[in-house]
Structures are given as structure tokens and as C-alpha cells.
Amino acid sequence: RSCETMLFLHDDNTTAELTREQAGVMKKMADSVHTAHVVWVVAPNKYTTYINPRYSAPFVDAFNKFGLGPDLYAAAQTARWKIKDLYFPNDSHWSTAGHLYFGGQILSWLQKLDGR
Secondary structure (H helix, E strand, O other): OOOOOOOOOHHHHOOOOOOHHHHHHHHHHHHOOOOOOOOOOOOOOHHHHHOOOOOOHHHHHHHHHHOOOOOHHHHHHHHOOOOOOOEOOOOOOEOHHHHHHHHHHHHHHHHHHOOO
16 A cells, blocks of 8 residues: 655755756767766656656656666656555655665666667
8 A cells, every 4th residue: 555645855846857958968978988888877756756747857758769778757657656665755765665676677778778
């Protein structure tokens, strides 16, 4: 059962949205590295996961279009009511269950990148 009363920190909903332009900067940085494949892992915060899933939507769209890394925003939407305490109840960071879930999502993305 999921708890419908959650603690959110002030910064959870006052932090500026990530932008399409920031995704473009990330792509330029990744493209400038010729000795390795740069993968970006961007973690959605608790506010975005539970309150406003479209927060930073232009960034997420560009991030996915550029193929910069795993889409943890979509993964969070899939898991938000399925995994109890995806985030710590009294904090905005991932819980142990959240780390295991998102770590699995990252691993799966990397394995696809590697052709497995």
C-alpha cells in the first residue's frame, strides 16, 4: 500500500526546471569526449515523481531525443505507486528500494547500449 501523505522539502518544488538548452549543453559535452562514451544519469526528484511529472518536460524530451542516458523520469512514473518508499519518507533522496530499482534501470540501459 502506498502512503498518500508525504513530506516534501521546500527545495523540492522551488528548484528551477531543467531546460532543453541544458540538455543541449550536455550533448555538446558528451560529443566532445572522443575516448569514452559519456552517459548522463539524471535523477528526478520526489516532487517531479509524485506531484508534477511534467516538470522539466522539455529537458526530458531533448535528453531522450539525444540519447544521453536512461530515462529515469519515465522509470519513476512506472514505479511511483508500485514500490513502497521509492524515496525516503522524510527526505527527498532515493531509499534503498529506490536505489535498487533505479540502479536496475541504469544497468538495463547500459546493457542495451553494449548490445546485450
